[in-house]
Amino acid sequence: MRCPMGKDYEPAVFEKKWQERWQESGIWKADAQTGKPKFFLMFAYPGTSGFLHVGHMRGYTYSDVITRYKRMTGYNVLFPVGTHASGNLCQTFARKVERNDQSTIELLTESGASSEEIEKLKEPAYVAEFLSQVYINEYWKKFGFLADWDRFITTIDTGYKKFIQWQFRKLHARGMLTQKPYYGTACMECGPVAVDASETDISQGGNAEKQEWILLKFKMDDEFLMAATLRPETVFGQTNFWANPDVEYVKARVNGEVWIISPQCAEKLSFQKNSVEIIGKIGGKNLIGRTVMAPVIDREIPVLPSRFTDPDFGTGLVTSVPSDAPYDWIALQDLTNDPETCRKFGLDPEMVRNIEPIPIIESKGWGPNPAAEICRKMGITDQNDPKLEEATKEIYKAGFHTGRMRENCGQFAGKPVATAKDEVKAMMLEMGVADVMYDLSEPVICRCGAKVIMKLIPDQWFIDYGHPEVTEIAKAHVPKMNIQPQTYKDNLPGALDWFKERACVRMGNWLGTPFPFDERWTIEPISDSTLYSAYYIVSGAVNQGILDPEKLNDAFFDHIFLGNGSPDEVSKVTGINAKVIAGLRKDFKYWYPLNINLGGKEHQTVHFPVFLLNHAAILPDNMPKGLFVHWWISGKAGKMSKSKGGAEPIPDAASTYTVDGLRLYYCHISSPHVDVEWDPASVYNSRKSVERAWYFAGELLEMQGGGEKPIDAWLESQFHINVHKASSMMDDIKLREAANIIYFDIVNDLKWYLRRGGNNSELLRKAINAWIRMMAPFTPHMAEELWEMAENADMVSASRYPDTSEFNIDEKALEIEEYLESVLADISGILKMTGMIPKRICLYTAYQWKYEVQRMMAQEGKDMGAVMKHAQLVPELKSKSKEISAFASRLMKDMKRFGDGGIPVNEQNEELEALRAAIDLFGKEFSCEVSVFSGDEPDLYDPSNKRNVASPGKPGIHVE
Structure with a gap:
């Protein structure tokens, strides 16, 4: 391409030049200006877990584009940024540096880190400082963002911690902090971690759910074989017990009883029970052929071999309900059809063949033995078929939502499965024939690389997001908000209803804010990132040295955010200048509420709901105005991630x-609002x-x-x-x-x-x-x-x-060009269809009488009789009744196409003038001679009679 005005396109030069100019100009600074409309946007700040990748920049770029536009349309813009350093992110990074992890060191070196900096990165606090500067200087500024850099925050700043402690004292005053025993997620190395879609603390398993397993006790002599189930109501259909002959189980003393379970289960239970002591081992093959007393039904059932029992799953032992569990049905069929395996384990093949399913649930669309039915339907014939998982889910869903317990289910007969499930569980726990264990629905890995398990925390603190008044305030506000996409706006009230108690603190060596009521605890990363848009109002004064963060206390925040007290009163108890206090209160009233909180789709289920609920609890008069959710830039295999490669x-x-x-x-x-694969x-x-x-x-x-x-x-x-x-x-x-x-x-x-x-x-x-x-x-x-x-x-x-x-x-100018474009398209279509190379093109406007009829149609609408009657009153049209009727019928169809706007009214002289003015255009386009004629010209050149087919707005076209 030719260089415009002597300049090549030099993007790297332009980027450096204008980023420096913007920085020098101070255009990014945000100061309250009375009388000027404001626009306040923030994005969900990134965790300081490592270097960002191109996927992250999607939402951040939207933020800058939106705020640049708002600035150019007369708004006073506040666009602050920060980083989320709370939790274990920085420790994980620091540990990698400390153990000289080669990929981490190489990445740091490639990014320009000096050996001195790399040494300092063994300290978690410096990791937060270092990565924050990388995000600002290497990503956001180099992408041309006009963020208010003076207001930058990290969640481990002194002032920020003071703010979060104030927030928690407000939640406590609202009656929203509670304390009780809790089974929470914890890394086996780091301690408690949050498991959610944002994967703030973890590197794998963000979609894992907490599961409550019911451990059924099957008495065998003085010991108990323990089977884990998610479906306690199915105990009435037990026919046998499954053990894996290849697994070596352990005997564990738990609360005075001896339980036989997998070693993996014993390890999990050690974090949940007061005492778990391994006292022996027993091979799975030694359990085969024994009989155990099944709980509730009080019937002896045989222990049979099966390799689908997984030692990592539940207890590694399973009770069999072949009527409603496809895995059990197929395993039983496999064993029934394999008498050699039966004899290998000392089992009587006839005994196995005689085991019959016991129907226990009556479900809509299924017979007495739904497991057998669905296996036949899906063509499942062995235990290794991956369709078994789908079959299990389908039967469970049908049973749970439509099923009722059958007559052989004792006091629960006739009850909906959804009701019986909880009642059977409660009964068994009360009888002492069952216990409880918690686990995760899929493997979860901490950022340090260790496994995440469920752990009993006897005195866990919670935020009670089920507070009725707070929930109603948040839900009532949703319809008033600008939320994109609309589907999220529709779903958000349900998400707010779903939120109840959420663990909000952790013990351990975490970065973050000490819990104000017991500083042994640290506030966890989700709970310290729900109201921070308010802190951006004061962060600039802290960063510029106008405010001493050590002086920030409840009286200060109460005045700035709630208007309590006066500047003079707050000044006396804080030592902060009263004018500074008054100015910050004025700033808050000017900038708040937040116009848009922008974040990725992973924030839909956690961050955005609690963001609203905290505002409803503490700042109900300043509820946010909008949420904008963006989807991900993904790699070939899914979500981009530095830890998983491909970014x-x-x-x-x-x-x-x-x-x-x-x-x-x-x-x-x-x-x-859709995922995009990086291409x-x-x-x-x-x-x-x-x-x-x-x-x-x-x-x-x-x-x-x-x-x-x-x-x-x-x-x-x-x-x-x-x-x-x-x-x-x-x-x-x-x-x-x-x-x-x-x-x-x-x-x-x-x-x-x-x-x-x-x-x-x-x-x-x-x-x-x-x-x-x-x-x-x-x-x-x-x-x-x-x-x-x-x-x-x-x-x-x-x-x-x-x-x-x-x-x-100029509407007429627009009509003319639209008309000429349509004529060009019609000519091109003819040439393409015929394959002709034109030497001459002739264009013909319609007869004048057609324009008259078009005008009548526009006036009379769809009343054909009125049009014909009107035509009879015009001398020039009297003799053309037949032609007029045919032409008006065609126009009637056009009226349907043009809808309520009616058909456009053309003028022959305007059309003729437009075509003649465009002769040069047509000639250049088609490299031939072009002639234009009025349909009413006498003795015109029209060898193919094209003027007869011409209509107002659509000339006849002759090509030769």
């Missing part, structure tokens, strides 16, 4: 694709789109002179429309739609203008100036450079976003 580093991607190319990619590749070819296309816009705009700015032409009115009108549409999309945060208008529709419009002979340099400069301003939120580095080339004095980032008032709109 491209941000600096490498910025160098390859340019920052503006990446910014446009994030905004234009798809809706923000280098698509990212490169975005870079090329930016580059093409640069060269095209530069070429147009170079144009000189040129006179006014009719096409000028069309270009003005198109810019009026595009500015309106793009502004509407940006207002609604429809970034993809806005980017499509700005980088593609406008380019096409400008090309059409040139194609139509437009060359008015004054108008083009006006249009390009508007276009550059529209590009500025998305691709600010390129836009700033173009803005400077266009000899504008200020920065485009500080200029006003285009307004429709800058461009006149």
